[in-house]
Amino acid sequence: MPAPERIPPRSLTALDLLTKGELKVRGQVREASNAVLYCSVSYEGEEAHCVYKPVAGERPLWDFPDGTLAQREVAAYEVSEATGWGLVPPTVLRDGPYGEGMVQLWIEADPEQSLLALVEDEEPGEGWKAVGFAEVGEGRTALLVHADDVRLRRLAVLDAVINNGDRKGGHLLPTADGHLYAIDHGVTFNVDDKLRTLLWGWAGDQLPADALSALAFLSDSLSADGPLATRLAQLLTAAEVEALRGRVEELRGAGRHPVPSGEWPAIPWPPV
Numbered sequence: 001m002p003a004p005e006r007i008p009p010r011s012l013t014a015l016d017l018l019t020k021g022e023l024k025v026r027g028q029v030r031e032a033s034n035a036v037l038y039c040s041v042s043y044e045g046e047e048a049h050c051v052y053k054p055v056a057g058e059r060p061l062w063d064f065p066d067g068t069l070a071q072r073e074v075a076a077y078e079v080s081e082a083t084g085w086g087l088v089p090p091t092v093l094r095d096g097p098y099g100e101g102m103v104q105l106w107i108e109a110d111p112e113q114s115l116l117a118l119v120e121d122e123e124p125g126e127g128w129k130a131v132g133f134a135e136v137g138e139g140r141t142a143l144l145v146h147a148d149d150v151r152l153r154r155l156a157v158l159d160a161v162i163n164n165g166d167r168k169g170g171h172l173l174p175t176a177d178g179h180l181y182a183i184d185h186g187v188t189f190n191v192d193d194k195l196r197t198l199l200w201g202w203a204g205d206q207l208p209a210d211a212l213s214a215l216a217f218l219s220d221s222l223s224a225d226g227p228l229a230t231r232l233a234q235l236l237t238a239a240e241v242e243a244l245r246g247r248v249e250e251l252r253g254a255g256r257h258p259v260p261s262g263e264w265p266a267i268p269w270p271p272v
Helices: 014-020 069-083 150-162 209-221 227-232 238-254
Strands: 022-028 037-043 046-054 091-096 099-105 116-119 128-137 140-147 172-174 180-182
Touching: 014 037, 014 046, 014 091, 014 099, 022 046, 046 069, 069 091, 069 099, 069 150, 069 209, 069 227, 116 128, 150 172, 150 180, 150 209, 150 238, 209 227, 209 238, 227 238
Parallel strands: none
Antiparallel strands: 022 037, 037 046, 046 099, 091 099, 116 140, 128 140, 172 180
């Protein structure tokens, strides 16, 4: 694949470019479970690289309606934008070379930034949060930890809101300019509790002030005639939007990060 561009165009918004631009497939991300195509997108002299996930390439899941993963990816972007945190790259739903699908701005991660680690100690070091012990082969275990990072903490709140069933380490894209993006949000917004994540380090802790403010804004935006509710009604079922409202209010009422339910594995597999 050619070197990707991450910088949005100067004279167009990234959403304009993704929505109106001409998509050309340049390659395929083969390790993905669904069809993920690496594309260029160009419009009025501007060009960037993006990911295109056609609905036709989605594999059926027993607990999600067929052909809905692309819409959920866009819905995750809409909720992320409503928080003001900008954790999900610009994402749109549009027609492409293989039919309707999700198109998302390509993000080039900084390989020098480490947000997850396996350590031999029983407790995490300073600046890290424990997730749990993992088998590393030959009967040995190591402690899985993630950074005690405000960006990750905000993402943990977002994941609880959108009910993310698959937050893996490979979905975290820290960039050289200090921003953190998160990708792969197809298995979200289920009406049943599906939260599975590597970001359990704050489980049970009080939510910080910025999270409570974001949740309050989400609550207003999700009112019956609120702008976010109106947008999400085009992407999710009425029951899924109502469940989203319930999760927001539950988090606001508890004032704490959620804890694993104990009813199913709380950490996705494989974790990366």
